[in-house]
Amino acid sequence: MNSTSPAEEERQGTDRAHEAIDWVNGPIIVGAGPSGLAVSACLSQNHGVPSLILERNDCIASLWQHRTYERLRLHLPKNFCELPLFGFPEGFPRYPTKEQFVSYLEQYAARFGIEPRFGNGVRCAEFDRGLRAWRVETGSGTYASRWLIVATGENAEPSGTDGITGLERFCGKLTHSSEYKSGREYVGQRVLVVGCGNSGMEVCLDLCRHDASPYMVVRNNVHVLPRDMFGFSTFGIAMALLKWLPLNMVDKFLVLVATLTFGNTEELGLRRPKTGPMKLKNVTGKTPVLDVGALSHIRSGKIKVTKGVKEITRTGAKFMDGQENDFDSIILATGYKSSVPSWLKSDFFNEEGMPRTRFPDNWKGEDGLYAVGFTRRGLLGVSSDAIKVAQDIAHLHHLING
Template structure:
């Protein structure tokens, strides 16, 4: 079963968990629980909201599809339905996660926001506190992921703006911004797709590009760009694969420097591995940038009551502002007394070894490699905990047998 058996102590709000506590009921938490279930290990999944996959369900825009083909986004032990398209929609992905939870009998405990988790060295167990309970276990799996909270940039004058300021976590459709002049802060995948969506609803997006960015076609020669890169990396050095990808991208997309999308000096795959910065996979925004329907603007110096002043000195008026500034981990706000995470809430040990920390602490979903990294970590974590679980239970059973013989 995905949910562990629980034994209540004298304190009604103190819960002993026989298996690991998993914090987060997104893809990372579900994958870990499923892998543990397959190994015969119970687990308890704590989720701060009232549903599983809340980020995908409530904080994504309507037109979102998976950026990678479905075979690179499957969780362990269960593939996507064969009738799903190559790039499933967010609704299809949520339905897949619901089926996944049902298949492995995963029953998260909802509305349990973890306020504090700390290892009790005297007891030798983890104490996890929510608003109404304390959970105790030998193991703790942090599965809240890299995208737990929206990043809100500190731009001078933001509170002075007369119009709406919306983070992409609250953005649903360009219909709400029809015929408006919209400042889109951010040029990653979200910024590009939101700008594209705004154009399709007759809005005029102005996309802020402060830094360099790699833009690649979603497919090359009929194959997924990501899949092609993964295949080539099995045979060729990373830098050579990067050069090949950029050569093909230049052939398909043209020189993006000419439309103010300057590429970093480091190749796209190497940059992703080192910094976690994902290249943009173009799904239609680039032609609109070339045609001028999506305006490209430089960094914002200051937000004014009616618009924005830019670094180069220009000033423009806008009706709305959309912040496509991404997400961040929130682990540092609730995981205490732990040296395994940095201040920004990411494991200090780099991939591929960041999944295991000290004293029964594990992480899933922090690889900066998407759902493929999540699946890999979930399997490793479950195998490691299951080995300890069997050792503990075998030792307990042997002790019971000895007592009976005595």
């Protein structure tokens, strides 16, 4: 009769428990948006390191394909939005359309042979001390790797409804800007748009062009800058000036030009923050509004600016200044949030789903955990993260594999 020692039984039990795990010779990347594509391309093209991208949706860049409005264009010039190793096709305009950007990402994936596993939403990811690897559970299986790259980005889930009382009472059409496609659905309607960022402004502008009457709720102070200055992009000018001048001087210049262009926006109900636009973006991630025509409609009264909402009623809203109005529809242009806390078990990210470590060191955690696209610096930050993460993993990968 054969006997098995307790240690051997434990080893066999561990082996059986791990039989269903799909081991990945390279990092697991969660998310097939620009961040995931960029780091995968850098790994394979620059370093010959394979990777596996897990994506919960059925396509790359699902946020761009399924959760954006039709008239959307990149807010920054294309040269600030290119991913590593592959530029935009010739003939694309300075500010590519949504369709052009998606086409670029599809070409990017094809160029580098990137084939994400779609329909693989991650339920849980945690570092397994026994395996000495990251264990990633999805709806269709469990994967493991020495490295895990979080590439789901800062804008994975709609957010911002906290603090708005009574939304459940409203009898009209209630939607988030992630579901808004075109003003064609709102012709002739009075529409309350909650939020005055780039999305809120552009939704209001689109509604005007479809003969709707938008009322924009301004909940916070906001910087509004012209998209272009002196024939050049405002962002491009700011980036060039920052090479030579301190941040506070560049901010003063931007505010001065904006004031000369738009006048005193406080008279329109748009109060500027005391902190300058570039510093505010660096510290909080709050992007200034780059105007593409909404401000002239606010000045003419086609877009009406309202105070903060006190509560939503069955037929409309009550405002902080005591007024009450009826609306046919409400659109929540209240932004997005990270989805990381819902699936990743790690102290590297805080409760808001952002790295606790501050920029520029927020791309690398412990035990082979990495983050791409969480710098609050847009696609430029994505490219920088992707290059650094790929270099770091490649060094370790080659040490292990010889």
